Amino acid sequence: MNIAVCIKQVPTRDWQPRVNDGGTWIRDRDVTFETNEPDAYALEEALRLKEKHGGSVVACSVGPERVAQVLREALARGADRAIHVEHASVEASDAFVIAGALAAAVRDERFDLVLTGLQSDDQGFAQTGVVLAERLGFAHATIIMEVQIESSTVRVKRELEGGWFQWVAMPLPAVLTIQSGINHLRYATLKGIMAAKKKEIRKVAMPAGLAARQHIVRLYAPQKVKRTELITGSPAEAAKTLVTRLRETARVI
């Protein structure tokens, strides 16, 4: 079972959003980055499948020099090697560009399975995995909560809305987009971190001819849909004011 895992590097969860002067992208220099959370679950699932069925796990990412960091983390957790598609302008890249780059990087490796997170915490397209499947000619399924390999077939548990699920079988090779919470993440061990230093990160150039199909005209702080009364003061004061509001103004308690 040879598995590729596609990982995106995104701003950390506690990042305070700041927009650049042009209002077209975030102010990159303020940002610390981490692995997109659903992609971390995809990596964990790949490592578990490898432990069960043998084979290899290859971590792939598209982006500037800094994405080598999330690839090194994936290697430290147990991925065997990594592919880094070098691409400077991620802000102008939509899911078509990223999926096109990933398809070119993994096509010749004849993977049985390609896993990635169901969406990214930055642009949140929720498209890359599915577009990648189409570009590779693979079957696919999305928002997956369990993966079972049965020789040349994969059976997956798809999450539907409102607490419903559905099992779907399809032939390998396949692309699966993984939902957060499918498993419990492992931490990199010191041994893993040391071993990662000897593992290969193969750098690949961005393929030519990939055009974004969408363009950000303006990026800005969300407009409030409600007038929020922000209650200030010490915790005790704020609590008293809130209770008064809920009792006397909103009348919900």
Added chain:
Amino acid sequence: MILVVAEQRGGTLNRASWETIAAAQHIPGGVPIVVAVLGGSGGATTAAAQLAAAAVHEVVAVEHPSLEPYTADGFTAALQSLIGQLNPTSVLFPHTYQTRDFVPKLAARLDRALLTDVTGTKPSDDGALVFVRPMFQGKLTADVRPQGPAPHLVTFQIGSYRPDAAARGSSPAPVKTVAATLDGASVRQRPDQPYQEARQAVDLSQAERIVSVGRGIKGQEHLSVAQALADALKAELAASRPICDAGWLPMERQVGSSGQTVAPKLYVALGISGAIQHLVGMKGSNVIVAINKDPDAPIFEVADYGIVGDLFEVVPALVKALNE
């Protein structure tokens, strides 16, 4: 022409289909709207008859045995063919899990722009449409323009438009039934019947008050802090997805797109940042209180009352104030 793709299961349409019709009607210019609904014989026709009530140009029921149950390969092939016949300028979908499963494939097959999770549209200076969508977990909003030739594919976030905002026609729209162009043998996914994991012991949708916890609660051992507030408010305890993923609370207490949709009189969000997936499950609540240490947390955008602070200080104070 604008094509809206409605979603049915067993002949029943979801609310999001009506929301998407409302979104299409909201686009200025009086462009004719055609609504398509896909399925096996029966389901699609039944749904099409209901859709005919909408003020639209035409309803098309696209039928094929291989479209029931839903598969990504089947729906992609059928819609590729339909779009080729109808030649619309844009194709609108509700941003459901089913849409997420196949529409990126359809867009890639057609090599046309796909804008996802759109919350609204507005005309730009040159008259072309700009689409509004959240980015960075709702921390920022983007105005986005599709690039390249039509049709442009757009998915609308659940709850962006009200389903009852979809205008009804003075007389029923004409309904046409067409057989999908589709080779059943090309469908690779073989789905089983959908099922619910466990009987939902808690029906949060009936709760009058809900206290909901997010990542800010930090650990399972701190849930008693939230439980004390729930007790003082006579509220049900609920959570955002990461809390249930971690197993700190059972999945049946999860509020959001993958959990329950709730609209209580009072919803108190403790340490919940307010990712879109959570907001769609609770923004219909009558009164929303947010307590969060991050003043930029998107939860404050939907909150009626907000306290920026440490929930471990504020919540005990709140319990004390309630019991006085």
